[in-house]
Amino acid sequence: MIRVIVDKCTGCKVCVSICPFGAAEVVNEKAQITATCNLCGACEKSCPAQAIIIERPKRAEINLAEYKGVWVYAEQSEGKIKNVALELLSEGRKLADKLGQELAAVLIGKNVSNLSDTLIAHGADKVYLIENELLERYNSDAYTTLLTAVISQYKPSIVLYGATLNGRDLAPRVAARLRVGLTADCTGLDITDDGLLLQTRPAFGGNIMAQILSRYTRPQMATVRPNVMKRAPPDPSRKGEVIRVEANINPRIIRAKVVNVVREVSEGVNLEEADIIVSCGRGIGKPENIPVVEALAKTLNAALGCSRPVVDENWLPHMHQVGQTGKTVAPKLYIAVGISGMIQHLVGMQTSDIIVAINKDPDAPILKIANYGVVGDLFKIVPELEKELRKGLRGD
């Protein structure tokens, strides 16, 4: 419960301006907290008079010291480790070193033992290997059961997952089964002075950032946005231990079965894992013009994205859409072509490292957040840009 100590409140309105939920108001020079309060604690921490108090319940202590080690769920698809898993091993290595504990990877699949060396080279001290005929493709029911079992058995302190479609399917199921905290789509991780995992994540489409702890449950679990953590170069001389874990699956636990797989995009256009994205908006005019941006994307080995109108007009399928009702991406370089930059689009890409915008309207909102902007006709600029970049990159 949240309380305002009326005698201490000076009516300064700091709480009103800091509250991300619009739940603080000042009536008759005293603060009041309304029903939309989410108990996030922003006002409690910023109140200069210390007049706002959230009463937090005391918890029964579990034996947290029993839980040791940092684990990374090493997501693989068709025998290839996802980039984000390698990024997490680099980040996990830092966290494990800060804690003075081990870093382990959990590898689940069919005939994937050959990937263990890669995981060790990228920083893992141990690889928990779970292999079974039934695990060729990701299956939510089977993977949930197996991962929950291995976590319960070995009791890690931290488990990290890539915030991919499957990672965000698996992690909440495991968290719910273990009854532990889970933080979604983190962009920053650290260890606090008292050894807790400090998780930073954007909310409201990146308009605010929240820092989150799971104090009372173990393991502390988070999904982490691809392409945010830096991936260190592998060290092939590193040594590690591979621990084979029994994978007995009763086929009856698989209630939802994958009966067919349909591939719609060619390899290398995965938006979430792309370093560079070239995206087009309504300014592209008609579907026949999409090759103009596709050519630029190809030159840059980039994934092709788009804004909502392009999908609404059926010029590109939904899987290309970046923004509020599409994907949230944070590549190293995002090139927005003919995208005006409505807030619905910006929330899906504004955490990109470098933003480039090409737009004919000098007042387009996208130009206000761009590192580099060009005002002009995209049909003249983009082909020239493609030519110049091709020359610069490949010398032809």
Add this chain to the structure above:
Amino acid sequence: MKIIVCVKQVPEVTEVKIDPKTNTLIREGVPSIVNPFDEIAVEEAVRLKEKHGGEVTVITMGPPQARQALLRCLAMGADKGILLTDRAFAGSDTWATAYTLAQAIKKMEYDLILCGARAIDGDTAQVGPELAENLGITPITYVKKVEIDTEKKRITVHRETEEGYEVIESRLPVLLTAIKGLNEPRIPALREIMLAKKKEIKELNLASIGGEPQSYGLSGSFTEVVRIFTPKQRGGGIIIKEEDPAVAAKKLAQLLLEEPIIKKLREKVK
């Protein structure tokens, strides 16, 4: 077919502005809407009801004004609403939210539960799968097509993947999370909006769903927000304005070729 749809009332993110002086969100006067992904879930439920018959119940947890969100869903064609509201629910993280919804839903009959894949404010995509686990049913996430065989009580869905989609089959009941592309939600007409006001909305609180108060809200949550801050605002970039597009393109190319990511790419292609 008995279908339950879980919805969340969210602030319209497009209306949220940043106060340039204090660098904080201005939430005053920001309208609340039904989370767009949840509208897709409601639409699908109503279409399934129209095809196979049955009943659609929408359920939400939130402050008393979340009733508005239920009214919208009733106007879209849902039959009944349930509002889970209690001060003790405030401060719920995804686990506590899923637990609270499950406490209410496990007393109900259902063949199918639909949720939006994620909410546009919190953007966790966790409540659906966590709710399914609480109920002991299977969740199928990121669904963009649904077909149901009511005789055999089986469901076939298309689940989005990074490369395309998977066709997944399961027995009912399951929980699905809906993404864009599943359907285009209808916009209710005035007549439906008026009719919705006559439909039943049941209000439930902690006492009516049962359980210990410490399992709910802030005390039932496993995660704790310790700090909220506004990220550095972007801006102050280099804007190229040139008459000649070739000159503009060349300038931009030169800037980009100096960027580390492009330098890295150059190493790779060579």
